[in-house]
Amino acid sequence: MKIDATFLGSKVGRRIFVLFIISALLPVATLALFSFSQVTTHLYEQTKRHLHQSSKAVGMAILERLLGLEAELQMVAFYTDSGTSADNIAESFGERLQKRFTRISLVTDVNQVTSVLGDLRKPPALTKAEYKYIADGKSVLSIEHRDKSLPRIFVATALNPKNPARGLVVGEVDNVYLWDIRDTLTLTMEFCVLDSQFRVLFCSHPAPDIVTSAAKLEQSHSALHELPWRQDEDDYLVNFWSIFLKAAFFVPEWTIIVGESKSQALKALTTFKEIFPLVILMAILLVLLLSTSQIRRSLVPLESLRDGTRRIANREFDSRVDVKSGDEFEELADSFNTMAFRLGRQFTVMATMAEIDRLILSALDTKHIVKTILLRMRDIVVCDFVGVTLIDADSPRSGRTFSGIDAAGELTSHDIALSTEDIRILRDNLGHFQIRNGERIPKYLQPLAQKGTKSHVVLPIFVDDELSALILIGFMEHTELSDEDITQARRLADRVTVALSNASWEEKLYRQAHYDPLTDLPNRTLLKDRLPQAIVRAKRNNTQVAVLFLDLDRFKSINDSLGHAAGDLFLREITRRLTQCVRAIDTVARLGGDEFTIIIPDITADQEVTPDVTLIADKILSAIAEPFMLHGHEVSTTASIGIALCPRDADDYDELLKNADSAMYHAKSKGRGNYQFYSRDLNAAAIERLDMENSLRHALDQDQLELYYHPQVEISSGQIVGAEALLRWWHPSKGLIQPAEFIPLAEQTSLIVPIGEWVLKTACAQNKAWRNAGLAPIRVAVNLAARQFSDQDLVRKIDRILRQTGLDPEGLELEITEGTVMEDTETAIKILNDLKGMGLRVAIDDFGTGYSSLTYLKQFPIHTLKVDQSFVRDITTDRHDASIVATIIGLGHSLNLKVVAEGVETQEQLNILRASGCDEFQGYLTSKPLPAREFEVLLAQATSTMMPSQRAL
Numbered sequence: 001m002k003i004d005a006t007f008l009g010s011k012v013g014r015r016i017f018v019l020f021i022i023s024a025l026l027p028v029a030t031l032a033l034f035s036f037s038q039v040t041t042h043l044y045e046q047t048k049r050h051l052h053q054s055s056k057a058v059g060m061a062i063l064e065r066l067l068g069l070e071a072e073l074q075m076v077a078f079y080t081d082s083g084t085s086a087d088n089i090a091e092s093f094g095e096r097l098q099k100r101f102t103r104i105s106l107v108t109d110v111n112q113v114t115s116v117l118g119d120l121r122k123p124p125a126l127t128k129a130e131y132k133y134i135a136d137g138k139s140v141l142s143i144e145h146r147d148k149s150l151p152r153i154f155v156a157t158a159l160n161p162k163n164p165a166r167g168l169v170v171g172e173v174d175n176v177y178l179w180d181i182r183d184t185l186t187l188t189m190e191f192c193v194l195d196s197q198f199r200v201l202f203c204s205h206p207a208p209d210i211v212t213s214a215a216k217l218e219q220s221h222s223a224l225h226e227l228p229w230r231q232d233e234d235d236y237l238v239n240f241w242s243i244f245l246k247a248a249f250f251v252p253e254w255t256i257i258v259g260e261s262k263s264q265a266l267k268a269l270t271t272f273k274e275i276f277p278l279v280i281l282m283a284i285l286l287v288l289l290l291s292t293s294q295i296r297r298s299l300v301p302l303e304s305l306r307d308g309t310r311r312i313a314n315r316e317f318d319s320r321v322d323v324k325s326g327d328e329f330e331e332l333a334d335s336f337n338t339m340a341f342r343l344g345r346q347f348t349v350m351a352t353m354a355e356i357d358r359l360i361l362s363a364l365d366t367k368h369i370v371k372t373i374l375l376r377m378r379d380i381v382v383c384d385f386v387g388v389t390l391i392d393a394d395s396p397r398s399g400r401t402f403s404g405i406d407a408a409g410e411l412t413s414h415d416i417a418l419s420t421e422d423i424r425i426l427r428d429n430l431g432h433f434q435i436r437n438g439e440r441i442p443k444y445l446q447p448l449a450q451k452g453t454k455s456h457v458v459l460p461i462f463v464d465d466e467l468s469a470l471i472l473i474g475f476m477e478h479t480e481l482s483d484e485d486i487t488q489a490r491r492l493a494d495r496v497t498v499a500l501s502n503a504s505w506e507e508k509l510y511r512q513a514h515y516d517p518l519t520d521l522p523n524r525t526l527l528k529d530r531l532p533q534a535i536v537r538a539k540r541n542n543t544q545v546a547v548l549f550l551d552l553d554r555f556k557s558i559n560d561s562l563g564h565a566a567g568d569l570f571l572r573e574i575t576r577r578l579t580q581c582v583r584a585i586d587t588v589a590r591l592g593g594d595e596f597t598i599i600i601p602d603i604t605a606d607q608e609v610t611p612d613v614t615l616i617a618d619k620i621l622s623a624i625a626e627p628f629m630l631h632g633h634e635v636s637t638t639a640s641i642g643i644a645l646c647p648r649d650a651d652d653y654d655e656l657l658k659n660a661d662s663a664m665y666h667a668k669s670k671g672r673g674n675y676q677f678y679s680r681d682l683n684a685a686a687i688e689r690l691d692m693e694n695s696l697r698h699a700l701d702q703d704q705l706e707l708y709y710h711p712q713v714e715i716s717s718g719q720i721v722g723a724e725a726l727l728r729w730w731h732p733s734k735g736l737i738q739p740a741e742f743i744p745l746a747e748q749t750s751l752i753v754p755i756g757e758w759v760l761k762t763a764c765a766q767n768k769a770w771r772n773a774g775l776a777p778i779r780v781a782v783n784l785a786a787r788q789f790s791d792q793d794l795v796r797k798i799d800r801i802l803r804q805t806g807l808d809p810e811g812l813e814l815e816i817t818e819g820t821v822m823e824d825t826e827t828a829i830k831i832l833n834d835l836k837g838m839g840l841r842v843a844i845d846d847f848g849t850g851y852s853s854l855t856y857l858k859q860f861p862i863h864t865l866k867v868d869q870s871f872v873r874d875i876t877t878d879r880h881d882a883s884i885v886a887t888i889i890g891l892g893h894s895l896n897l898k899v900v901a902e903g904v905e906t907q908e909q910l911n912i913l914r915a916s917g918c919d920e921f922q923g924y925l926t927s928k929p930l931p932a933r934e935f936e937v938l939l940a941q942a943t944s945t946m947m948p949s950q951r952a953l
């Protein structure tokens with residue numbers, strides 16, 4: 001079996017492996033050690049017993065031999081005593097005896113020695129005690145120790161135990177015979193025999209220290225001893241036994257020491273020691289095998305799970321862990337896979353939600369949000385088709401259902417209508433509701449149903465309590481969504497609600513920033529974006545762009561006569577007509593007031609003077625000229641158009657607009673109601689205008705302005721009661737310039753404020769001077785421009801001027817037009833009240849050309865109405881005009897107002913006015929406007945001579 005050690009790379013693998021090894025080796029090793037010690041003890045014990053028994057056996061064998069030898073000798077004694085000669089004995093028993101004894105002799109007297117076997121020469125010297133012992137019929141052993149060789153051992157016994165005096169038989173024991181007892185021992189054993197003084201009698205093995213060791217042995221009586229008995233580098237274990245020979249042979253005991261080589265004795269241990277590592281090795285191998293297979297069984301699923309976890313950390317939610325172990329790991333893997341699937345879904349849902357959140361933050365347009373829902377809804381709810389219905393903000397019963405995205409990435413959509421029933425159901429089911437197979441399918445779901453969906457879930461979206469959109473989910477089969485799906489879909493819908501309201505808010509802000517609120521046309525900001533784009537495209541494609549600058553002619557008079565609201569309506573109508581005259585790719589923008597700009601891009605460059613453009617300009621002019629019913633009045637106007645071409649006239653935004661503007665002024669100067677192409681000469685005109693503006697700035701400092709005074713005469717008395725101050729500009733090079741030429745310029749450039757102030761100051765100072773000079777006190781009338789009237793400091797300024805000049809307030813009359821007061825009636829009333837409070841008089845100028853609404857006038861604290869000269873001019877010929885004037889005078893009086901007629905040039909006109917009850921008049925009939933000096937002369941002259949009215953009387 002192959003051991004796969006790759007698991008050792010794993011911490012858990014290593015840990016389990018080490019545990020396996022420890023848990024296997026520990027018991028084995030413990031058991032081995034225990035066994036070892038047990039076996040050792042046992043072996044020692046066994047060896048001890050064995051050696052003891054062996055020594056006993058050796059002892060017994062020696063004793064037996066000795067007794068045998070004694071018996072042999074007794075036999076020799078017997079025969080000898082019976083008279084058998086030594087020779088006969090030797091002959092009969094020689095062979096037997098020779099085996100046992102080296103020599104046998106008869107000692108009959110002290111010095112009478114007869115050899116029986118061999119020559120004993122000198123018999124051992126026996127002690128008296130020994131003799132006595134022998135005399136008792138027993139045998140004795142006598143030992144004669146020698147230096148280098150084994151001791152000689154003699155056995156002596158009486159010839160005749162009953163008659164000891166007869167002599168002894170003494171035999172020298174054959175050492176070979178006596179000690180040849182190896183049979184009693186195993187081959188591995190050795191033995192030594194020692195006498196009582198531990199002198200070596202025999203040793204089967206040369207052991208020099210045996211004597212001292214034996215002495216120690218004797219002392220300790222130890223059971224088993226390791227003695228320094230070495231042979232062939234081997235230690236010996238020994239035991240002993242003592243043979244008591246006193247009784248039998250009258251010698252002290254002999255000690256038999258038997259030793260066995262330690263290696264032999266403990267051979268089992270050696271084998272054990274050899275086998276033990278093998279057993280351990282086997283155990284390790286077994287553990288290795290078992291642990292690897294077991295660890296693998298655990299680690300493989302663990303690693304799969306770990307890899308799975310890593311993949312999930314890397315957001316690979318689709319990957320699955322495949323474990324088929326059939327145990328808890330498989331269950332764990334199944335749970336893991338379920339968890340991964342759910343996490344994946346959760347994540348997708350979260351990602352979609354986050355995308356919607358991003359949309360909310362980035363506030364993209366509604367279409368983008370719809371696209372996101374169509375693309376991402378399936379990530380949240382498993383379904384077949386998704387749709388979104390956007391309800392029209394202006395008409396909550398109609399809308400558009402978006403049901404898909406085509407190959408070009410565009411949304412496919414259908415107009416839909418919502419019934420009252422639909423709306424009721426949607427309102428009743430604010431969260432969501434399901435339309436099951438067979439139930440009525442509302443119109444807004446038709447685009448999905450056409451794709452074959454049978455079952456539907458609808459999530460209505462309300463923004464500010466207004467139904468704003470529907471999210472539609474369609475299924476081909478009957479499907480019930482789980483609560484979780486519904487919750488997720490609703491969460492998406494809630495986010496979409498925020499996104500949509502954000503988008504609509506953004507769109508609103510965008511519209512506010514880029515579109516004119518009155519006409520819904522692009523404003524200057526958007527124009528500044530589109531025109532440069534068109535210029536870039538023209539340059540790239542080698543085409544031309546035309547810019548038409550259009551300003552309505554005398555639009556002010558529509559405002560003045562019918563009111564601002566009517567003017568607005570009129571501007572909207574103009575917008576409608578303009579957009580009808582141009583193509584979809586053209587842009588109509590409103591820059592403010594009654595100015596419109598039209599961009600016509602993509603005009604082929606080779607066209608000469610662009611017949612296309614002239615065609616469009618003509619079309620526009622005639623469209624605008626069409627009469628229009630406004631508040632019950634038929635109104636018609638014209639427009640002046642200036643046209644500049646890119647790149648011919650200019651190739652950047654500012655220049656192009658400026659040139660079109662110049663061309664428009666040119667059209668105005670050409671009598672209005674026409675269009676003009678820009679030419680370089682026009683620039684000169686524009687430059688002149690600029691010059692004029694500059695000159696006007698210096699007119700005040702350089703004292704070029706002068707006031708003329710036009711007398712106002714009381715009709716009843718013919719007295720000059722007042723004068724209208726009229727401004728003149730003495731231009732250093734151009735001479736006298738009429739107010740009509742420079743007042744509009746002053747109004748456009750704000751110069752009107754300092755100029756107006758100068759006029760007021762001068763007129764007041766002049767009147768005071770006349771009064772000081774003793775002339776008849778009159779009032780001076782000063783025209784106030786709209787711009788001055790809206791100046792918040794007006795009242796304070798006038799008060800200061802009056803105090804500075806010292807003129808009584810009743811000496812000053814302010815003339816304002818109807819239009820001026822009508823722009824903001826509330827403020828106007830407040831200012832007029834303040835002026836009246838100061839004691840000033842206020843006249844409405846040019847009355848009859850504007851609103852001419854006496855109901856309005858009633859609210860204004862004014863004193864005088866000035867009937868416009870256009871009515872007076874034809875008063876003698878046009879009965880219509882005459883009756884208008886009479887009516888104005890009558891109504892004026894009914895409101896307690898003084899009525900002054902302007903532009904009176906003939907006596908006839910004056911007569912009619914007098915007949916109508918007019919209070920005062922002003923006109924060439926008396927005088928043209930005069931410089932201060934001349935007016936003073938006129939005032940100083942006798943009134944009666946000057947007054948034509950009186951002359952007429």
Ligand SMILES: Nc1nc2c(ncn2[C@@H]2O[C@H](COP(=O)(O)OP(=O)(O)OP(=O)(O)O)[C@@H](O)[C@H]2O)c(=O)[nH]1
Pocket residue numbers: 518551552553554555556557559563564565566567568571592593594668672
């Ligand atoms: N009703 C209405 N009037 C506006 C609006 N904006 C500007 N106006 C008026 O439009 C008029 C623009 O006047 P101009 O174009 O300078 O003069 P005009 O009377 O048209 O005369 P010409 O253009 O010189 O022929 C002013 O009286 C403004 O008060 C608006 O939004 N609504």
Ligand SMILES: [Mg+2]
Pocket residue numbers: 551552553554555556594
């Ligand atoms: Mg205009």
